[in-house]
Amino acid sequence: MGSITRKYKMNRNDGKAVPRKKPMTMTEILTSTSSTLATIMFAWSIIRQYSPQGLRQYFQTYFSKFMDYIYPSPYVRIAIYEFVGDRFSRNKAFAAVEAYLSDKLSDDAKRLKAEVGESKNNFSLSMDEYERVTDEYENAEFWWTSSKIAGSATKSLSLYPDTDRRFYQLKFHKKHRELVKESYLKHVLKEGKEIRVNRRRRKLYTNGTGNRWLIHRSTTWSEVYFEHPASFDTIGMDPIKKQEIIEDLLTFSQSKEYYARIGKAWKRGYLLYGPPGTGKSTMIAAMANLLNYDVYDLELTAVKDNTELRKLLIETTSKSIIVIEDIDCSLEFTKQRKIVEKKSSNEEKEKKKAIKEPKKEEEEVKSKVTLSGLLNFIDGIWSACGGERLIVFTTNHLEKLDPALIRRGRMDKHIELSYCSYEAFKVLAKNYLNVETHELFEEIKELFNNVKMSPADVAENLMPKSREEAEEHALRRLIGSLEETKRVAEEKKKEKSKETSPPKIVDEKERPSEIVKEEESSLE
Ligand SMILES: Nc1ncnc2c1ncn2[C@@H]1O[C@H](COP(=O)(O)OP(=O)(O)OP(=O)(O)O)[C@@H](O)[C@H]1O
Numbered sequence: 236m237g238s239i240t241r242k243y244k245m246n247r248n249d250g251k252a253v254p255r256k257k258p259m260t261m262t263e264i265l266t267s268t269s270s271t272l273a274t275i276m277f278a279w280s281i282i283r284q285y286s287p288q289g290l291r292q293y294f295q296t297y298f299s300k301f302m303d304y305i306y307p308s309p310y311v312r313i314a315i316y317e318f319v320g321d322r323f324s325r326n327k328a329f330a331a332v333e334a335y336l337s338d339k340l341s342d343d344a345k346r347l348k349a350e351v352g353e354s355k356n357n358f359s360l361s362m363d364e365y366e367r368v369t370d371e372y373e374n375a376e377f378w379w380t381s382s383k384i385a386g387s388a389t390k391s392l393s394l395y396p397d398t399d400r401r402f403y404q405l406k407f408h409k410k411h412r413e414l415v416k417e418s419y420l421k422h423v424l425k426e427g428k429e430i431r432v433n434r435r436r437r438k439l440y441t442n443g444t445g446n447r448w449l450i451h452r453s454t455t456w457s458e459v460y461f462e463h464p465a466s467f468d469t470i471g472m473d474p475i476k477k478q479e480i481i482e483d484l485l486t487f488s489q490s491k492e493y494y495a496r497i498g499k500a501w502k503r504g505y506l507l508y509g510p511p512g513t514g515k516s517t518m519i520a521a522m523a524n525l526l527n528y529d530v531y532d533l534e535l536t537a538v539k540d541n542t543e544l545r546k547l548l549i550e551t552t553s554k555s556i557i558v559i560e561d562i563d564c565s566l567e568f569t570k571q572r573k574i575v576e577k578k579s580s581n582e583e584k585e586k587k588k589a590i591k592e593p594k595k596e597e598e599e600v601k602s603k604v605t606l607s608g609l610l611n612f613i614d615g616i617w618s619a620c621g622g623e624r625l626i627v628f629t630t631n632h633l634e635k636l637d638p639a640l641i642r643r644g645r646m647d648k649h650i651e652l653s654y655c656s657y658e659a660f661k662v663l664a665k666n667y668l669n670v671e672t673h674e675l676f677e678e679i680k681e682l683f684n685n686v687k688m689s690p691a692d693v694a695e696n697l698m699p700k701s702r703e704e705a706e707e708h709a710l711r712r713l714i715g716s717l718e719e720t721k722r723v724a725e726e727k728k729k730e731k732s733k734e735t736s737p738p739k740i741v742d743e744k745e746r747p748s749e750i751v752k753e754e755e756s757s758l759e
Contacts, residue, residue, distance in 0.1 A: 311409050317401040331427030332403045336368050336379055337361035338430055364401070372419050378406040432554065437461040437523065440531045442538065442547055456550055461530055463520035469666050470514055470521055471659030471690045472652065480518075481525065483648060488526050488623070500619035504626045504645050508633040509652035512691025515629040518652065519558055522625065529555040535565040541608030545617050553621040562628040563635045606637060613645050654687040663690060667697035668706040675710045682717040686724070692716070 259267070282294050302308075319326045337360060340347070346363035362368060362381045370377045384400040407415055439461040467481055487503050494501040505522075507515040523530050531551050538544050551557060559565055612618060613626055628646060630636060641649070655663070657680045664670050696713040 309409055310406050311412055311415075313405045313415070315403045315405070328424060329401075329403065330431060331424045332379075333361055333427070334430040334434065335423045335427035336370075336381075336403070338426075339368050339370050339379075372422060373414060375407065375411045375414055375419075377411075377415075377419065380404045380406070432527065437527065438529045439463075440529065440551075442531075442534055456531065456547065461523060463524070465517045465520035466524055467521045469662070470517060471655060471662040471666075471693070472514065473656060473658055476650075480648075480650060484522060484525055484625075487625070491623070494622075500614075501622040502618065502624045502626060504613060504628070504647050506633075506641050506646035506649045507627060507629045507652060508649065509631070510654065510689060511631055512689035513652035513654065514690050515652055516560065518650070519556060519627055519629070522627070523556055526556075526625075527554070528625070531555055531557045533557055533559050535559055535562075535604055535609075536602050538602055538604050540603040541605060541611070544604050544608055544612050545615075548612055548617055549620060551621060551624070553623040555621075555623075556625040556627055558627045558629070560629045561631065562640070563630045563632045606640065610639065610645070655683065655690045655693045657683045659690055660693055663694055663697055664710075667694060668699070668709055670706050670710075673706065673710060675707065675714065678714060679710065679717070682714065682721065686717045686721045688717060688720055 279294070279298055282290070315328050315332050316326055317329045340360065340362065346366040347360045348363045349360055362379075364381050364383055366381055368379045370379060381401070381403050383402065405415075407419075411419075437460070438458045440456040440458045442455065443457050467477055470477065491501055507518060509515060519530065522528070529552065533547065535544075538547065548557075626646075628641070633641075640646070660679060660683060661671070661676075664673075664676075693713065696716050697709050699709055
């Protein structure tokens with residue numbers, strides 16, 4: 236009886252006995268599960284291969300959810316997208332991760348992307364889509380994949396073109412969740428940023444007028460690669476002064492914590508002044524090369540007004556030098572001051588008024604950038620965004636500038652670049668002729684004590700005029716030029732002294748009596 240009930244069971248619908256199904260053995264369960272999975276995988280691979288992108292995306296989402304359901308994953312995934320928000324701004328983390336992972340690429344990585352790196356002839360390689368990288372940090376393993384969501388698959392109502400959305404995915408075991416949150420991501424960001432800074436090709440930006448057909452025409456930065464070869468080694472100037480400038484720059488670039496501690500924005504103003512051709516622009520290039528900074532060459536006359544000036548400032552990045560060359564010619568700041576000076580009473584009030592409300596004389600200036608706008612640019616609240624920035628003004632006429640513009644705190648360091656000294660000449664001779672000593676040097680030294688010549692003019696004399704020209708020939712040309720400059724200067728001095736010498740007033744008593752008599756008789 237017992238064996239009959241084990242073999243049969245009652246049908247619920249009609250009450251008849253039906254043979255009981257044999258319970259599945261373990262092997263049968265495994266075989267059946269794996270064949271189901273194999274069918275699903277096969278179907279999935281067919282869908283992936285032949286379905287349109289949109290459909291594939293749809294299936295992918297549900298497939299992952301399904302797999303998670305039947306086989307709960309012990310792994311956590313984090314996606315880092317290329318753009319944040321409505322594709323308006325680039326995700327800085329994405330760029331940092333890209334750089335970090337490119338440094339971790341293993342030799343067997345198969346999908347790579349090549350871009351031009353720091354040197355024009357060098358390619359830098361990074362992960363292409365669907366490549367994987369395994370990283371190790373504090374004895375934990377992390378898996379990175381690069382991927383993208385195809386543009387047509389997104390249902391964005393954005394105004395921006397619906398392009399592919401690239402992202403990196405980080406996968407790790409859930410037991411490392413805290414490690415990732417506390418330190419791994421920070422580590423990736425920090426290292427990635429450093430790699431980017433070291434690898435990037437520096438740029439020279441300048442502001443030009445944007446598209447004239449746009450309703451809101453405004454100036455924007457346009458860029459080229461910065462390739463100026465100047466360095467402090469090749470700048471001809473007093474070596475002690477040069478070393479002092481180098482120290483100052485290096486100290487600045489390493490003082491992030493210091494600036495934070497004293498509550499000051501991490502920026503520093505340099506005023507370079509001196510006659511034309513004394514190396515002001517060359518020094519800016521040397522500064523950028525020393526610190527590995529980008530250069531923003533700001534043309535103030537092309538900036539419409541203070542608002543636009545602020546906008547340009549916000550668009551600059553950290554690790555950069557913002558340059559305004561020939562600030563005395565850039566805008567009529569000096570003029571603004573003169574108008575004010577005319578008004579003797581209540582001087583300070585009037586000055587502010589003249590700056591804020593440019594009157595007739597200023598109206599001929601197209602740009603409406605005012606002195607107060609520029610002062611705000613240098614040290615207003617917005618100037619602190621980004622950090623690690625130098626602001627450099629150059630001028631040939633220090634005396635023309637409004638003192639407010641160049642006071643310490645705004646222009647922290649004033650550097651005078653002057654006529655060529657003998658020490659500066661020696662640097663130039665080494666640069667241009669590869670000569671460190673020569674019998675003509677003594678004669679040249681003597682001349683430099685008495686002659687004012689710009690380093691640009693000295694350099695032009697030293698520049699070989701043919702491939703065969705001997706260095707002695709170039710040095711003699713310089714001596715000739717120095718002597719000529721000396722002669723012209725002396726002549727000018729003589730002429731000036733003639734013009735300015737007052738007419739001689741002769742005392743009546745000193746005049747000979749015969750001459751006085753003669754004059755008197757002629758008058759009668
Ligand atoms: N101190 C210097 N050391 C080395 N080269 C110099 C120096 N001064 C000028 N030169 C050379 O002279 C040329 C002109 O120099 P630069 O443009 O830097 O002068 P500047 O002071 O900026 O002139 P300006 O005031 O007219 O703009 C450069 O090509 C540079 O090679």
